[in-house]
Amino acid sequence: MKFEAPRGTHDILPSEQPRWRRVTETMEEVCRLYAYRPIQTPAIEDTALIVRSSGEGSDVVQKETYTFEDRGGRSLTLRPEGTAPICRAYLEHGLHREPQPQKLYTIAPMWRYDRPQRGRYREHWQLSVEAIGTADPAVDAEVIRLYADILARLGVPDYVLQLNSIGDAACRPAYLERLQAWLDVHEGELDGEARAKRRTTPLRVFDVKSPRVRDLLRDAPVIGESLCAACRVHFDDLRRYLEAYGVAYELAPTLVRGLDYYTRTTFEFKDEAIGAQDSICGGGRYDGLVEAIGGPPTPGIGFGAGIERLLLSLGDGEASAEPVDVFFVLGEGADRAPVLTAMAALRARGLACDTDYAGRSPKGQLTQAGRLRARSVVVVDAGGARLRRDGREEPISLDRLADTLAR
RNA sequence: GUGGCGGUAGCUCAGUCGGUAGAGCCCCGGGUUGUGGUCCCGGUGGUCGGGGGUUCGAGUCCCCUCCGCCACCCCA
16 A cells, blocks of 8 residues: 555544534534534644643653644644643633633644554544633533533443542642652652652552552542632532532542643543543643733633544444435436536535446446435436336426426 | 554455465446346456565565554543
8 A cells, every 4th residue: 555544543434424423513512502602723833832731741742742843943733632722712812801701612633643542543533612711610510511411412321420629729739749748758668650650740649550559549648638728619519510410420539631731620531431542521620721821810621522532432333324315317328418407406406416427337327326325316318307206207307307306 | 652463355354384366245247126125147356564584486484664453651
């Protein structure tokens, strides 16, 4: 094979489009019901925006970005996630001076230079939903319920929602100090992985594999017990609102997210049936992000939901393509020209039609009409035209076809 | 980025001990049929992922490489 799609990218063929559309149309409909408005941003962003928002030390920035210099010497990066670009657009176009919150969504491709495997691509599509300009925990509950609605409408049965709060600028630093102090005391009992993690991503020490170290960490201080009063109230309110919304969740005291900008709420929807890459939606609150990229202090919350992974959750259920309304079979000695005229008239009336361009035999053309699930077939030969539908056949004039079928 | 498994027709796969490449499905044609289904017959289709090596001879053995899958890592 001479050329193939670049590693980790994939084509979405016509045969897959019905399933894709069902998913994206459901997403758009649910976003509309929650009064989120569509927005689109460029695929490329200033590298500095991505670095400052995701964080210099994040895995995304450290090893997963597609970064290049353009011909003008600018450093650009293919967006690895949806939140930072939308916040940039929010700021750049003064949406922070319009009524708050701004409730926005986009369905767009993202790029990450990961090692590909099932459910993990270098180019993949995400639904990004963002509510910027309010710290109200009811909005946290809203975006979570919004995604749960999408799953419900699509019929995804087996997923769990994990929920946590990782505090904010007021309480997280103090917590991290307590955690590090505790780790200092137990330094001798840690393994290499735990020691590495406490240096780079201390909140992740709880994820180490060693059962012995995990056991030990059971006595370590957890963020949930160290929240400041404001974060505590926010989290309690969120949980109350989720109950009001009828959303079931489990607390995940060690759920941390990979980007530096998260504060307070973090959550993840998982479907472990789809493999190791089982997170189908991840998000959280990012109250410091807009300010970090040069705007006024502005709270926000949102999530990214991977479309390819959601399709894995949905399984292989077949969805059939749109049928065609009329297929024209050309018999011996038939003139094409009047058929083209008839098709133009039908299309003008909103009827989808097609004919043979492959030189098939009449039998082959009928087979093709069947494949396209044509509702009507018009057989044209030297003797005139016949309309076949509902198992019956009648002579018809091509001139009157549109009038007959459009009724 | 690390480790493991894999790659043969458009798709799913077989291919023995190293001896000149196969099936089913799909597609095209013919027959049957009530001119779209069924059934029967025939046909098109291959850089055996790519490159190098060993050998009289490589789909088969060795090396490199690309791609996929599984796990790690991390996430959507």
